[in-house]
Amino acid sequence: MRRFVFVLGSTLALLTGCANLDARRDLPLLSSVPTENRPVVRPVRSVSSFSESLVCMDRMFRDARVPPTLIASKQIPDASGKVPVAAKEMIVTALSQLSRTSGAFRYVDYEIDLVKQDTVQNLTTLLLNNNQIQLQRPALYVSGAISFFDQSVASRSGEVGTSASRLETGYSRNRSASLVGLELHLGEFRSRTLIPGIDSANEVVIGTGNEGLDVAGRIGRYGVQFNVGRDYAQGTGAAVRTLVELGLIEVLGKWARVPYWQCLSLDQAHPEFQRQMRDWFDEQKPEESLALVQRALVAEGYLQPPVATGMSPVLKTALARFQVDRGITPSGDMNFETWERALRNYVSFDDKGLLVRVGWGRPGLGQTDMAKPANAEAPALPELPGQPSGVDGKPVEPAVTTAAAPLTRQVDVRIENVLRGTSQFEVGEQVFLSATLSHAGFLYCFLQDATGTVVRVLPNNQHRSVMVPARQAVRMPDWMSPNPGFIIEPSDPGAEAFVCLASDVELTPKLPEPLRVAPFTPIQGIQTPDQLVTLFKQAGEVAVGTVSWRVVPRTSVQVKR
Incomplete structure (x- = not known):
């Protein structure tokens, strides 16, 4: 006993004053701090039901x-x-x-x-x-x-327990709901x-809940106690x-x-939409979720069949492009956020008002709740070779499927200062245009005036980058900017046209020399939009959007006294 006290006293003296702590001995622990303080999940976009x-x-x-x-x-x-x-x-x-x-x-x-x-x-x-x-x-x-903010407007609570000479148990459950309003x-x-x-007054309910289990007992002269709980x-x-x-x-x-x-x-504004999608996601195996997303990417034009099973560099690139276009953090990985955005258009309501999947079924996946509602407007997922889909969970006979051509990107070109009717402008009247891409890509825009002269409008000295995000209007000129940089003002009567071309890759190095002139400089040998489209298609695959208008002489207004 004396020896034990002496050893313990010596150890305490060593720890308290006889020796200094050396941080180098904790090097393995300290070196892990820069990585341990990082989050363990990838960041996601802040989204709501709307x-x-x-x-x-x-x-x-x-x-x-x-x-x-x-x-x-x-x-x-x-x-x-x-x-x-x-x-x-x-x-x-x-x-x-x-x-x-x-x-x-x-x-x-x-x-x-x-x-x-x-x-x-x-x-x-x-x-x-x-x-x-x-x-x-x-x-x-x-x-x-x-x-x-009305806190705990409604609450439910309950406790129950048992007691014996050597065992005591207890269970509790509490639920409460608060209300927040915004005007x-x-x-x-x-x-x-x-x-x-012009006003809005809405309320939303916020719920909290918890439940716990306590157990205490005695084994001989020793007591044992533990408790478990969960809450939200x-x-x-x-x-x-x-x-x-x-x-x-x-x-x-x-x-x-x-x-x-x-x-x-x-459907996406339904309060249970995200929760139901999460339940479906958790029910599936990773390879099943990946197969569904592949089919959705084919339908969107991000992948071309045949598609190899499993994750591949091609699929990873397609996922990243899809994530950028949908406002998701572009990681190139398959996660719930990407899965939900890819499959949200294949969900509808049945006759009972319940959310159901449309066209998700595949033989061998064991999914039996694929009933297609009679009033469903959601499209069915496309079938890939070797992956026929079913309805109501019933297997279908493998059919001879042909690889559908991927959907090409869409270029929406509009005249913004024409409300309705025929597009017509007077000489000297400014024209305002915009272009929007369905998929992120490289955008090139050209103007053909009434004299047949063709000039490049985009890219230009102010907008040198031709990379354009998806679903974001590019205004030409930017009438919301105090310094738009240029104006489009017809000077001669006749027909004029505006053409925009979009591609997945940068096509400037592949274009012929006449098309690589400075912006707003006449392009030699090009007089029509069709000639432009032909040259661009020789350099790569492009999507085209055009709009045209007529220019008439300015009408003079006489004021008589």
Whole structure:
């Protein structure tokens, strides 16, 4: 016993004062810190139930020719003090999503905060005082607040237990639901008045729950105790983002007088859509999920059959391209976010209002709930060679399938300042155009005037890069920019045309010498858009979009006194 005390005392003395700790002995542990502090999952885009509805509203604004409008927003306060979120920044993000192709709204970013001064605010104040910057006055502004947060509006709890001489058990279960509300209004900035009837008041329920099990017992003279529990808590941040996006769709749809409710009735806006998709994803084996995504990528034109099974460099590249076009973090890996975006168009409602998969069935996968609803509008996944699909889980006989040609990318070229009817301009009247790609790619645009002269408009000295993201309008000229760099102004009567060509790869080095001249310089030997298309197709596969208009002499207006 004395020896044990002596050894213990010596050890404590050594640890406390007789010797210094050497950090080098912990080198294996310390060297792992730079990697251990990294997250263990890849980052994902912040999405809500109405992300796809924002894209739908963007297309609706563009089809309705909603003119570019400057808009601002007040701070969105939280009257309850229990929802600490940056609601104003969520409004800015949603407005950006609403204007990707339509250009309907441009946010005026000017905020005065006497307490939290930042570099942009200080520089803005300095330039304003020296008349070196001019702020544009917005036409509209968003006002509102998180009006209430009712905590634990409804709750359920229960406990039960047993007791004996050598064993005690206990079980508890608690559920509660809170309610958060958001009010949004739209006002006219010129008069600082709120527009009557342009408002939104929505609420969302946030749930929490937990359950636990406690067991305690005695074995001889020793006691044993353990407990297990699990709980969940839905976040207020995601709830407020959903309310912000829903509110903006409602107020801006009312202001623009467009049928915004059509975008809110999408399957993807259903509250259970994401959860149901996650359940289906978890039910599948990795190779089954990958096979379904491959079929969807073929349908979208990112892959060409025949497709090899399993992950390959070709598939990884196709996944990355698809992720970029859909606003997903481009990793090239197969994850739930990519799987959900690829298969969301193959989901519909059955006659009972339940979400069902359309055309997912394949013999041997053991899926039996593939009933195609009678009112389904969702398309069925395409069949690949050796992978026939079934309906109602019934196997189908292997059919002789031919590799369908992949969908080519689409180039949507529009004249933005013509509302309806025949496109016709007078001499000297400016023309505003835009081009949008269905897939990210390299874009080239040319103008043929009434004299037969062809010039390259894009790329140019201001926009040297020809790489264009998917579903984002390229305006030519950019009428929302204070310095567009050029204008398109017809000078001679006659027919004019504008042609845009898009490709997966950079085609400039492969083009003939006449097409590699400086922008806005006449191209020798080219007089029609068809000649341009022919030369580009010799360099590689391209998609083409054209638009034409007529130029008439300017009509003179006489004023008689």
